[in-house]
Amino acid sequence: MDRIIYEIEDAARQAGEIIRMAHGGELGIENKEGKANFVTKYDRKVQEFLTRRLQEIVPGARFLGEENGMDRFLPGDEEGYLFVIDPIDGTTNFIHNMHPHVTSIGLFRDGKPWAGVVYAPVTDQMFSAQRGEGAYENGKRIHSSTGKLSDNIMLTGTSGFSMSAFAVSQKAAYEFQSRCQGVRSTGSAEYNLCMTASGRVGGYFEMKLGLWDFAAGSVILEEAGGKITDYYGNPLTYRGGSGIVAVCEGIAGDENMPDMAPYMDMWDGRIG
Numbered sequence: 001m002d003r004i005i006y007e008i009e010d011a012a013r014q015a016g017e018i019i020r021m022a023h024g025g026e027l028g029i030e031n032k033e034g035k036a037n038f039v040t041k042y043d044r045k046v047q048e049f050l051t052r053r054l055q056e057i058v059p060g061a062r063f064l065g066e067e068n069g070m071d072r073f074l075p076g077d078e079e080g081y082l083f084v085i086d087p088i089d090g091t092t093n094f095i096h097n098m099h100p101h102v103t104s105i106g107l108f109r110d111g112k113p114w115a116g117v118v119y120a121p122v123t124d125q126m127f128s129a130q131r132g133e134g135a136y137e138n139g140k141r142i143h144s145s146t147g148k149l150s151d152n153i154m155l156t157g158t159s160g161f162s163m164s165a166f167a168v169s170q171k172a173a174y175e176f177q178s179r180c181q182g183v184r185s186t187g188s189a190e191y192n193l194c195m196t197a198s199g200r201v202g203g204y205f206e207m208k209l210g211l212w213d214f215a216a217g218s219v220i221l222e223e224a225g226g227k228i229t230d231y232y233g234n235p236l237t238y239r240g241g242s243g244i245v246a247v248c249e250g251i252a253g254d255e256n257m258p259d260m261a262p263y264m265d266m267w268d269g270r271i272g
């Protein structure tokens with residue numbers, strides 16, 4: 001892998017250190033759009049740290065991040081290097097001092113995801129991948145499961161920001177529950193993608209995510225042999241948020257995988 005991937009891993013570890021030290025003090029919790037959609041002073045602080053540090057690693061790179069008003073893909077982002085950052089993915093877990101919450105750094109080249117780094121500070125797990133170079137967990141090569149849906153557990157998102165999205169997710173989870181070994185939920189999208197990439201679970205689906213919630217994990221999953229699409233089976237555009245259906249190698253060709261399109265059609269799109 002390129003030297004810069006290791007430098008990005010170092011930056012993610014330093015971000016993790018800031019996150020690990022946060023508890024015990026004031027978190028500075030504020031509400032954003034929707035029902036349970038929070039930001040803390042640590043989300044902002046970590047994003048500021050990463051923006052500064054990553055600029056040194058890839059001079060001239062552009063930035064898109066969940067916080068600090070940097071959350072839109074701009075026309076200039078189509079060319080050269082673009083970092084897509086979520087300083088804390090799983091903020092609600094973080095607030096409750098509960099694992100998992102991760103720092104996530106995607107790196108796009110000419111508008112396409114090229115590398116991804118996801119660091120879980122509580123468990124000291126470092127996931128990374130570079131296009132064409134494979135996916136790794138703590139330096140060891142990982143591969144997604146080759147098992148079928150019936151041999152795997154699955155992860156569902158819970159869309160904490162929307163009761164109507166939650167209701168539809170639960171309907172989908174009900175269908176999966178009968179076809180697989182059980183449905184779980186963690187509260188961090190990037191972590192879920194890494195769990196799929198590392199073969200621990202068969203896949204993950206969630207109705208609405210920001211680009212920063214899957215920018216890094218999608219490269220890690222694809223490099224681990226998995227597949228990620230929207231609910232209609234289309235490739236992601238990587239120009240903004242989306243619903244996602246992520247599966248391991250074994251489930252990608254499994255005829256027992258439910259059709260996800262009707263679930264997206266069922267959602268009224270309401271936030272709150």
Ligand code: 2AM
Pocket residue numbers: 033034036037038066086088089090091092157158159160161187188189190206208209210213
């Ligand atoms: P966050 O912790 O960075 O906010 C949980 O199901 C996942 O949904 C988390 O990755 C969480 O990311 C994300 N999430 C929370 N609120 C959201 C919103 N309003 N829109 C899209 N994704 C959201």
Ligand code: CA
Pocket residue numbers: 043066086087088089090091
């Ligand atoms: Ca976040």
